[in-house]
Amino acid sequence: MPRIAYVNxxxxxxxxxxxxxxxxxxxxxxxxxxxxEIRHGxxxxxxxxxxxxxxxxxxxxxxxxxxxxxxxxxxxQTLRRNHVRNGLFYLQVTRGVxxxxxxxxxxxxxxxxxxxxxxxxxxxIAAKNANGIKAITVFDNxxxxxxxxxxxxxxxxxxxxxxxxxxxxxxxxxxxxxxxxEGAATNVWIVDRNGTLVTRPADHGILRGIxxxxxxxxxxxxxxxxxxxxxxxxxxxGAREVFITAATSICFPVVSIDGQTIANGHPxxxxxxxxxxxxxxxxxxxx
Numbered sequence: 001m002p003r004i005a006y007v008n009x010x011x012x013x014x015x016x017x018x019x020x021x022x023x024x025x026x027x028x029x030x031x032x033x034x035x036x037e038i039r040h041g042x043x044x045x046x047x048x049x050x051x052x053x054x055x056x057x058x059x060x061x062x063x064x065x066x067x068x069x070x071x072x073x074x075x076x077q078t079l080r081r082n083h084v085r086n087g088l089f090y091l092q093v094t095r096g097v098x099x100x101x102x103x104x105x106x107x108x109x110x111x112x113x114x115x116x117x118x119x120x121x122x123x124x125i126a127a128k129n130a131n132g133i134k135a136i137t138v139f140d141n142x143x144x145x146x147x148x149x150x151x152x153x154x155x156x157x158x159x160x161x162x163x164x165x166x167x168x169x170x171x172x173x174x175x176x177x178x179x180x181x182e183g184a185a186t187n188v189w190i191v192d193r194n195g196t197l198v199t200r201p202a203d204h205g206i207l208r209g210i211x212x213x214x215x216x217x218x219x220x221x222x223x224x225x226x227x228x229x230x231x232x233x234x235x236x237x238g239a240r241e242v243f244i245t246a247a248t249s250i251c252f253p254v255v256s257i258d259g260q261t262i263a264n265g266h267p268x269x270x271x272x273x274x275x276x277x278x279x280x281x282x283x284x285x286x287x
Contacts, residue, residue: 004081006074006115011081014116023112024095028102029152031094031112032056036210037247038079038087038117042284044247046072048210053091056149061104062095065113078115079287087119088248092151125249129275132255132267133169135244137233138162140173140181146207159184170244172236172257175205179230182206186244186252189215190236191270194225201228211245218274218281241268251275 003014024030034053037044050068057064065071075089094112098105142155159171163184172188173181181200182188187209189199197219202208219226236242242254242262251274253267 001083003116003118004078006078006113008112008114011078017114017116019112019114020097022100023097024105025092025112025151026094027100028095029150029154030060030062031092031151032060032062032149033090033092033151034149035088035090035247037250038084038089038287039279039284041085041287043075043079043089043287044279045210045214045283046075046285047283048213049247052149052208052210053093057093059145059148060095060150062093063111065093065111071113074113075115076287078117082117082119084117084119084287086122087117089115089117091115094151120248128169128249128252129267129272132253132265133244134167134256135170135172135183135242135254136163136166136168136258137174137180138171138184140175142173146182146205147202149207156184168256170252170254172244174233177230179232180236182209183244183246186246186249187212188236189243189245190231190239191241191268192231192235192239195240196225196227197270198227198229198231200230209245209247211247211250214278214282215245215251215274218277221277221281222273224270237262239263241270243268243271243274250278 004011005014005017007017034049036046036049079089092114096109096111098109138159163171171184175181180188192198200206237260240263244252251271253271255262255265
């Protein structure tokens with residue numbers, strides 16, 4: 001069966017899906033996106049993802065392409081047409097198509113909406129959880145509004161490529177004060193020497209990840225002590241555990257950073273417990 005995409009009101013073959021050359025997402029990265037996990041036929045944390053989409057659109061003053069209820073139905077239909085039981089959907093909204101000009105197009109220009117869906121192999125994620133992943137640190141060179149989930153991801157792509165060339169799977173951004181921010185596509189957590197679960201505050205400088213938010217609820221269920229505070233690279237390297245979170249991976253243990261082994265070099269018990277409980281806590285909506 002061919003993959004199907006939704007593009008501005010039409011379901012089309014993924015191989016022939018396209019947008020106009022003057023779409024502002026293509027020319028200015030003037031748009032936002034969401035990625036949401038599908039697990040065993042259920043959409044995970046969709047309410048929180050759509051809430052964040054609403055915030056991102058509001059911050060960039062982009063209109064919703066349709067009502068929230070209608071968008072939910074289009075997402076479901078795209079998933080059904082692609083027969084996704086385990087995988088993800090990608091949703092992108094841009095300011096629309098207009099003559100190339102830096103200022104916004106005239107009021108009433110319709111936003112562009114693209115939705116794609118694909119199946120993934122759960123065994124790949126399971127292997128990464130069992131073995132852990134490697135990461136590198138990079139200086140943060142992104143714009144200041146990384147709290148908006150915008151499609152302007154060139155620095156992230158460059159950081160991920162740098163990680164790949166170093167034999168790692170994630171790049172962790174470090175701020176000018178030497179403090180850990182977040183991964184190129186993830187939030188970063190540590191378990192400190194006191195057994196406390198620590199992550200950087202999401203008030204400024206990082207994206208408030210949906211998996212990050214749900215993990216707070218998971219931590220409460222597990223009666224873990226959680227602190228939102230800044231932490232340095234040396235503290236991260238000396239932590240009992242380091243792991244990263246994202247919608248497509250949930251919770252990957254990090255066993256090496258910049259070539260230095262974390263703890264005993266194996267995935268830790270806290271990240272394992274979190275993965276065991278996560279889907280009991282996360283919202284699940286049937287396709």
